[in-house]
Amino acid sequence: MSPQLVTLLLSWPEFKNPGRLWTLALLPLLVIAYFLALRLKGRTGIRYTNTAVLGAILPKQSQWRRHLAVAMSLCSLVALSMAWARPMGLERVPRERATVVVVIDSSQSMMATDVKPNRLDAAKTEAKDFINTLPDGFNVAVVSLSGSSSVRMPPSIDRAATLRAIDGIQLQDGTAIGDAIESSLSAIKQAPLGNDKKPAPGLVVMLSDGTNTTGADVAGAAAKAKSQKVPVYTIAYGKQTGYVDLDGKRERVPPDPKLLQQVSQATGGKSWSADSAGELKDVYKDVKSQVGYEEVRKERTAQYALYALAFATVAALGAVSMAARWP
CATH class of the missing domain: 3.40.50.410 (von Willebrand factor, type A domain)
Structure with missing residues (x-):
């Protein structure tokens, strides 16, 4: 991730419709739901005692891929929520x-x-x-x-x-x-x-x-x-x-x-x-x-929508890589 992107996401901008940021309240709920799902999965016993046969049937799941896909999905939700609230920023334009x-x-x-x-x-x-x-x-x-x-x-x-x-x-x-x-x-x-x-x-x-x-x-x-x-x-x-x-x-x-x-x-x-x-x-x-230049307040909705698309793309690639059986 580029330093410019990190700086932009960490700096909280002004919004034209700040009331729409209520969607960010879904973020902690989704994180809690994800960890609960992991705990429930850990408590579930396996039905097959022959692990050799099971390993041949099902591919190994990469934990870091799963976590990355979830994290990118959540980041996409944050960026989309901010885009919906219509963020404003300063841009240097010629006078x-x-x-x-x-x-x-x-x-x-x-x-x-x-x-x-x-x-x-x-x-x-x-x-x-x-x-x-x-x-x-x-x-x-x-x-x-x-x-x-x-x-x-x-x-x-x-x-x-x-x-x-x-x-x-x-x-x-x-x-x-x-x-x-x-x-x-x-x-x-x-x-x-x-x-x-x-x-x-x-x-x-x-x-x-x-x-x-x-x-x-x-x-x-x-x-x-x-x-x-x-x-x-x-x-x-x-x-x-x-x-x-x-x-x-x-x-x-x-x-x-x-x-x-x-x-x-x-x-x-x-x-x-x-x-x-x-x-x-x-x-x-x-x-x-x-x-020769001045700072003008402009809407940055498209910019945040682009970041949401980038996060969603990484999340989708992670999901596809887990579903596919690589030779």
Whole structure:
């Protein structure tokens, strides 16, 4: 039996008609009846004293085959009962619509050259490659993260304009992660409604390399994103040994993965770390697998019916093997 099958059967799903699970009450009754039948059979004496003749007439019964057939029959009953109750499960399907806000840190620490040619230019290149891989129907917005975060491009399906907005991001002072989250939430509200007059789900992909230095409370902004059901996926970018020279003074600018991880966890997103352009490219591939799909509740009746058929087939083969006289 495959590990996936074992996991599925051991994990109790939700059901559309849980009242139909009353059939599972038959299971212990059948088990008791089976053991009683075994005990009664053991007490029954044989009518033939000549065991040699009896052995020639009747084939030996394999105990393990009998037990296997019964066990598989009971498993089939369990799977059929669950299928009748219409089990529900989560399935990952491609998103049809979404609004993705790409947040790029533009603070002075992004001039560090630990990532060639520097953090900001490398981040822009990989962010543009990421945007080009998103489905054409996705709206994409761009927010620059600095001491005065702003929406550089409102949600749009115009990829050329979005890429130009990324190219226009320049270095600025300060790092206000909380402000960037709030700007992202504002950008999501600007996205056009769908044909059903409902907004597309919003997601934020934030790349930053520094510690928050100013602006709104990060925890408060993350709580606001959670209340609006907007997950924030964070990328801590740069090496711990990174540094910049400001006003004739060399300052270390290591990324702060702990803070970014707290943001992603608080909003239901996911966090990554990358200290090179190559790693950032791989991270964006993971990000795409997250934002490009959604979990949808679907009925799994057919799946459980298939398992019931598999158990019943094994039980039938066991019964046939006991009835047949093999040469």
